[in-house]
Amino acid sequence: xxxxxxxxxxxxxxxxxxxxxxxxxxxxxxxxxxxxxxxxxxxxxxxxxxxxxxxxxxxxxxxxxxxxxxxxxxxxxxxxxxxxxxxxxxxxxxxxxxxxxxxxxxxxxxxxxxxxxxxxxxxxxxxxxxxxxxxxxxxxxxxxxxxxxxxxxxxxxxxxxxxxxxxxxxxxxxxxxxxxxxxxxxxxxxxxxxxxxxxxxxxxxxxxxxxxxxxxxxxxxxxxxxxxxxxxxxxxxxxxxxxxxxxxxxxxxxxxxxxxxxxxxxxxxxxxxxxxxxxxxxxxxxxxxxxxxxxxxxxxxxxxxxxxxxxxxxxxxxxxxxxxxxxxxxxxxxxxxxxxxxxxxxxxxxxxxxxxxxxxxxxxxxxxxxxxxxxxxxxxxxxxxxxxxxxxxxxxxxxxxxxxxxxxxxxxxxxxxxxxxxxxxxxxxx
Numbered sequence: 001x002x003x004x005x006x007x008x009x010x011x012x013x014x015x016x017x018x019x020x021x022x023x024x025x026x027x028x029x030x031x032x033x034x035x036x037x038x039x040x041x042x043x044x045x046x047x048x049x050x051x052x053x054x055x056x057x058x059x060x061x062x063x064x065x066x067x068x069x070x071x072x073x074x075x076x077x078x079x080x081x082x083x084x085x086x087x088x089x090x091x092x093x094x095x096x097x098x099x100x101x102x103x104x105x106x107x108x109x110x111x112x113x114x115x116x117x118x119x120x121x122x123x124x125x126x127x128x129x130x131x132x133x134x135x136x137x138x139x140x141x142x143x144x145x146x147x148x149x150x151x152x153x154x155x156x157x158x159x160x161x162x163x164x165x166x167x168x169x170x171x172x173x174x175x176x177x178x179x180x181x182x183x184x185x186x187x188x189x190x191x192x193x194x195x196x197x198x199x200x201x202x203x204x205x206x207x208x209x210x211x212x213x214x215x216x217x218x219x220x221x222x223x224x225x226x227x228x229x230x231x232x233x234x235x236x237x238x239x240x241x242x243x244x245x246x247x248x249x250x251x252x253x254x255x256x257x258x259x260x261x262x263x264x265x266x267x268x269x270x271x272x273x274x275x276x277x278x279x280x281x282x283x284x285x286x287x288x289x290x291x292x293x294x295x296x297x298x299x300x301x302x303x304x305x306x307x308x309x310x311x312x313x314x315x316x317x318x319x320x321x322x323x324x325x326x327x328x329x330x331x332x333x334x335x336x337x338x339x340x341x342x343x344x345x346x347x348x349x350x351x352x353x354x355x356x357x358x359x360x361x362x363x364x365x366x367x368x369x370x371x372x373x374x375x376x377x378x379x380x381x382x383x384x385x386x387x388x389x390x391x392x393x394x395x396x397x398x399x400x401x402x403x404x405x406x407x408x409x410x411x412x413x414x415x416x417x418x419x420x421x422x423x424x425x426x427x428x429x430x
């Protein structure tokens with residue numbers, strides 16, 4: 001059988017492996033292999049909720065190996081580091097455990113078709129001190145580590161207040177895109193809940209959040225009026241929003257703004273832009289300046305017809321000369337087209353051109369509200385706010401779950417979520 005290897009189990013990669021497993025793997029028409037450096041999957045747009053404690057990743061993450069057994073693909077744990085196009089093999093780094101003991105040596109996996117769905121990482125733009133002193137939210141592990149640090153800081157502040165001191169937790173968030181905005185709102189929600197669970201000296205006044213954006217406004221993906229409404233609502237929540245404010249460097253406990261101003265922080269999060277991982281530029285394939293691999297109309301690398309690229313690491317230029325945005329909806333649409341084209345390629349049928357359809361953008365301000373615009377076409381869009389926008393925002397994750405599990409399992413998961421919500425704490429406390 002032909003072997004199709006999907007590298008990366010994010011939103012696009014996992015949906016693609018699931019579709020190919022159902023259509024080809026179960027019927028023994030091809031061998032489908034998914035490779036990821038982690039054992040479990042969590043939808044990346046939820047990481048800010050994990051960081052703030054609103055979501056327990058242990059309850060919501062999905063096992064690649066278990067999911068593969070149910071949907072006709074095989075999972076391999078591994079860290080992709082290179083590709084040999086002449087011999088059609090990929091290389092996985094040696095795998096070690098938490099004690100740095102070798103589990104598996106370097107491996108070489110053959111393929112007939114390979115799909116790169118490696119995703120993206122935070123872009124620090126080479127600014128001094130960012131990588132060393134700021135938290136990134138690129139993975140579940142990073143989000144969980146930030147959450148633990150956040151809880152420890154709240155414990156410190158609560159104890160200091162009990163001892164009679166005036167204390168405040170200062171958080172600096174750099175980046176006025178969806179991640180930065182949503183994280184700020186989730187942190188406000190978290191501190192409101194902590195007093196329920198024993199940290200009764202804390203209230204909203206003991207949390208200082210500053211959201212910094214180098215551009216002229218927040219959320220450039222949204223219409224200007226909606227972005228302005230979001231800024232006002234954040235300010236009503238007590239978030240200090242500063243636009244046209246560029247961070248020039250980071251130190252331990254502070255962010256430098258311009259040449260003279262310094263912002264003291266206990267925690268600082270960098271959420272200002274994304275890029276494909278650096279090593280992608282070393283694969284010998286054509287890339288853009290942000291390391292994205294340039295693809296043709298069928299989502300194949302312009303250098304090799306046996307290499308498909310989807311999601312944040314794919315550089316697809318649309319008819320208006322713009323490049324597809326690094327969003328979950330892009331990965332979802334690319335996965336669907338790539339699944340069709342791989343099946344057609346195996347059957348020697350004409351391939352389908354990819355056409356990106358902007359479905360709009362939605363931003364959630366935790367349990368307070370949500371805003372966004374839903375696009376029916378380029379000329380037709382609908383602005384949504386409040387409860388309707390929150391429902392639309394929640395539906396994005398449910399659509400991802402439906403793509404992975406189907407309608408019946410999704411309905412069962414909705415029921416289980418309802419029961420779990422009633423039984424478990426509203427905030428992760430460990």
